[in-house]
Amino acid sequence: MKNLQRNLSARHIRFLALGSAIGTGLFYGSASAIQLAGPAVILAYIVGGAAVYMVMRALGEMVVRQPVSGSFGRYARDNLGPLAGFLTGWTYILEMVIVCLADVTAFGIYMGFWFPDVPQWIWVLGIVMLICGLNLCNVKVYGEMEFWLALVKILAIVAMIVGGGVILFAGVQLHSEHAPAVSNLWSHGGFLPNGWGGLVASLAVVMFAYGGIEIIGITGGEAKNPEKVIPRAINAVPARILLFYVLTMCVLMTIFPWTGIGSQGSPFVQIFSGLGIKSAAAILNVIVISAAISAINSNIFGAGRMMFGMAEHGQAPAAFSATSRHGVPWVTVLVMTFALLGGVVLNYLIPEGVFLIIASIATFATVWVWLMILLSQVAMRRRLSAQEVAALKFKVPLWPVGPALAIAFMLFVIGVLGYMEDTRVALYVGAGWIALMSVAYQFGVKPKEAQLRNSMSLE
Numbered sequence: 001m002k003n004l005q006r007n008l009s010a011r012h013i014r015f016l017a018l019g020s021a022i023g024t025g026l027f028y029g030s031a032s033a034i035q036l037a038g039p040a041v042i043l044a045y046i047v048g049g050a051a052v053y054m055v056m057r058a059l060g061e062m063v064v065r066q067p068v069s070g071s072f073g074r075y076a077r078d079n080l081g082p083l084a085g086f087l088t089g090w091t092y093i094l095e096m097v098i099v100c101l102a103d104v105t106a107f108g109i110y111m112g113f114w115f116p117d118v119p120q121w122i123w124v125l126g127i128v129m130l131i132c133g134l135n136l137c138n139v140k141v142y143g144e145m146e147f148w149l150a151l152v153k154i155l156a157i158v159a160m161i162v163g164g165g166v167i168l169f170a171g172v173q174l175h176s177e178h179a180p181a182v183s184n185l186w187s188h189g190g191f192l193p194n195g196w197g198g199l200v201a202s203l204a205v206v207m208f209a210y211g212g213i214e215i216i217g218i219t220g221g222e223a224k225n226p227e228k229v230i231p232r233a234i235n236a237v238p239a240r241i242l243l244f245y246v247l248t249m250c251v252l253m254t255i256f257p258w259t260g261i262g263s264q265g266s267p268f269v270q271i272f273s274g275l276g277i278k279s280a281a282a283i284l285n286v287i288v289i290s291a292a293i294s295a296i297n298s299n300i301f302g303a304g305r306m307m308f309g310m311a312e313h314g315q316a317p318a319a320f321s322a323t324s325r326h327g328v329p330w331v332t333v334l335v336m337t338f339a340l341l342g343g344v345v346l347n348y349l350i351p352e353g354v355f356l357i358i359a360s361i362a363t364f365a366t367v368w369v370w371l372m373i374l375l376s377q378v379a380m381r382r383r384l385s386a387q388e389v390a391a392l393k394f395k396v397p398l399w400p401v402g403p404a405l406a407i408a409f410m411l412f413v414i415g416v417l418g419y420m421e422d423t424r425v426a427l428y429v430g431a432g433w434i435a436l437m438s439v440a441y442q443f444g445v446k447p448k449e450a451q452l453r454n455s456m457s458l459e
Helices: 010-021 024-065 071-080 082-111 120-135 139-170 195-210 215-222 226-255 267-274 280-311 330-349 354-359 362-383 386-391 401-419 424-458
Strands: none
Touching: 010 139, 024 071, 024 195, 024 215, 024 226, 024 362, 024 401, 071 082, 071 215, 071 280, 071 362, 082 120, 082 280, 082 330, 082 362, 082 424, 120 280, 120 330, 139 226, 139 280, 195 362, 195 401, 215 226, 215 280, 280 330, 362 401, 362 424, 401 424
């Protein structure tokens, strides 16, 4: 068995995180968050972004101190106990599978824009096979591919923000009854039109939008010079994602009244059309297709590396630790591919309703993983000596208040999932998943861990 290879540069890691976190939800899904909170959704993105930044700094402190495969699954195991590590690792894998299923489904829908007569499941099957092949290549090839895919998304967002600025300040008239103006942020029912309840309700959508950024920690086992690369990526990526989301929301809601966003298709298409760009819808389709491929690519990578790390400690089948001559854990790639083939079946059976069914659960898994990262960092700090704390090279800011506030915020978001009727199913499924995996650990994994410890002590 070969080890993973350290072939990911700082550029690869930054764009890997951007590719995983900036998905199709920004291009099409942002409208639902706006409808819940109105212009105040800007505050939700800022507060949520600050909490996620604290999660990333907590993860960064642990990764720089101990850059290993399996990342936060391993840290939960070491600092909170074997059960916590098992639950964290498999819940992250669940998150990645669900998001991948949503994105492969979205890919099938987008291809239908050009080929409406081709069954959706055929496109889903094709993209699953393609990305499986990419992930079996050397990790450097994978990182380079992800760099260019993520770059397409980023350039599209920048173009939208700049184009929106031109429309706003150059007086470009759109086919709308309301002229673009900054006053649109408060002229249609106020800045907080649906009250604080609407703002709180939007948090579930907003936090899902940031999901995937934790993949930076997964790259620790394959990063070149992780002590320098990981801190740079963690400091740069959350700020950029927060900036992209906040500026995008500001531009959208100054150009169009928030009440009408999403009612006439994607607001991105409306902006590009307003600038006189013909075939704006086709251009956006290319962008969201690259966004979907990028997100699927990142998530297969993240889930596969997590399974690899867990297999090393007996919390996943031993076969998951097998690597190819390129240092790629090929068995985990194939496992993720078979999981995504389930998306092909779902798209064949229920092409209309599959997206909503599989997307509603991912927020719980995302927030659970972030909560465990924060708790792992707190537990690690509490067991370190004063000398070991002083030796940390990438410390969490605002300790201990910052992590405590972030933990409280994550618990609050989980409570919001249960309180809101539309998202309550996610809490039910999430609680059922945690209970099921706890039983699986107790009767399936724990006895094997005991046998492994006994055999090692005898040696």
